[in-house]
Amino acid sequence: MVSGAAQAINHMTDATFNVLVIGAGAIGAFYDSPESENMLTHGHAFSAHPGFHLIGFVDCDLERARSAAALWCCKAFGSIEEAFQQEAVDVVCVAVPAEMHYPILKAISGYPLKAVFTEKPLTKTVAEAKEIVSIFAENQVPVCVNYRRCFVPEFEALRDKIKAGNFGKYMTGSGCYGKGFLHNGSHLINLLGYLVGDIKQHRILSQESDCFADDPSISLVVGFDADRLFTMLHVNCNHYTVFEADLFFERGRVRITDTGFRIQYQKTVDSDIFKGYRFLAVSEDLGTSLGRSLYHSADNIYEHLTVGRPLKCTLQDAFMTMLVCNKVQGDLSQA
Numbered sequence: 001m002v003s004g005a006a007q008a009i010n011h012m013t014d015a016t017f018n019v020l021v022i023g024a025g026a027i028g029a030f031y032d033s034p035e036s037e038n039m040l041t042h043g044h045a046f047s048a049h050p051g052f053h054l055i056g057f058v059d060c061d062l063e064r065a066r067s068a069a070a071l072w073c074c075k076a077f078g079s080i081e082e083a084f085q086q087e088a089v090d091v092v093c094v095a096v097p098a099e100m101h102y103p104i105l106k107a108i109s110g111y112p113l114k115a116v117f118t119e120k121p122l123t124k125t126v127a128e129a130k131e132i133v134s135i136f137a138e139n140q141v142p143v144c145v146n147y148r149r150c151f152v153p154e155f156e157a158l159r160d161k162i163k164a165g166n167f168g169k170y171m172t173g174s175g176c177y178g179k180g181f182l183h184n185g186s187h188l189i190n191l192l193g194y195l196v197g198d199i200k201q202h203r204i205l206s207q208e209s210d211c212f213a214d215d216p217s218i219s220l221v222v223g224f225d226a227d228r229l230f231t232m233l234h235v236n237c238n239h240y241t242v243f244e245a246d247l248f249f250e251r252g253r254v255r256i257t258d259t260g261f262r263i264q265y266q267k268t269v270d271s272d273i274f275k276g277y278r279f280l281a282v283s284e285d286l287g288t289s290l291g292r293s294l295y296h297s298a299d300n301i302y303e304h305l306t307v308g309r310p311l312k313c314t315l316q317d318a319f320m321t322m323l324v325c326n327k328v329q330g331d332l333s334q335a
Helices: 004-013 026-030 042-048 062-072 080-086 098-108 126-139 153-163 181-195 290-307 315-334
Strands: 017-022 052-058 075-077 091-094 115-118 143-145 170-177 201-212 215-223 229-234 244-249 252-257 262-270 278-287
Touching: 017 026, 017 042, 026 042, 026 062, 042 052, 042 062, 042 091, 042 290, 052 062, 052 080, 062 075, 075 080, 080 098, 091 098, 098 115, 098 126, 115 290, 126 315, 143 290, 143 315, 153 181, 153 262, 170 181, 181 201, 181 215, 181 229, 181 244, 181 315, 201 229, 201 315, 215 315, 252 278
Parallel strands: 017 052, 017 091, 052 075, 091 115, 115 143, 170 229
Antiparallel strands: 170 244, 201 215, 215 229, 244 252, 252 262, 262 278
16 A cells, blocks of 8 residues: 555656665565565565655575565676666665675765665664764765664654653653664654654663574663653564564553564553542554555655655664663773
């Protein structure tokens, strides 16, 4: 299903951009299929969007690229150079493991691109990230980073309600994640920055290498100031996957559950039983379109290229998330 905004903009500009996906893995191609209701891959999102033409996939494993190309009805390439020699590429999606982000982003920075869309985290180190920010700023090529909840309309609506003061001031909160602080914890760090504000302090509680030897999952308390805190707890991903956040405000509560597929709003109400007391009651419990976040991302990139709308998660946004993560990881290494 194509969003009304995308249809309107596509009709107005009649522009189509050629997209190359680098990385024919799960998120690049194989988490879903053309018949899937959700859009969980770059291949699905950019082949479905009317403003883009999916050229094909690059992968060092050519057979895997060919399998992805067969699934999404496009071409397969064994190298970036081969793809750019054969096709006119406007947009590149970087869907490779995190350790490959830096060399791939450097490699494509030499080509005349209109935009780049890369998986998170931006790079593995702050030094690498600084270089990438500098290179693409000099080239004036916009880079969008897939901290996916930033692109989901229901999360945008939540952020707008918080900024408008609908719930009063943020007081405290907690959340949980697993599978590496940089790999998955950075999603929660980014989301907190998106919804609540800049993280200015932290205190490490514990750590555990539940997936990556060089990226342990870390439990910690982060602070937006001395009085407004949020507790991040890691849960071993070998048992199950979890991603949740529970935010308490002066006049309500917001619960993000099911990795972000559900948002529950609670508001304060006067107690019918205990005179003078106020409690929380569910006012809305809604499902989100998180399963179509990559399509929302494609829509955002298209609107940026055609009518100049801001990217919803920029290179600078991702860099600021990396800075927070780097400070935490640096303190952990010195402990």
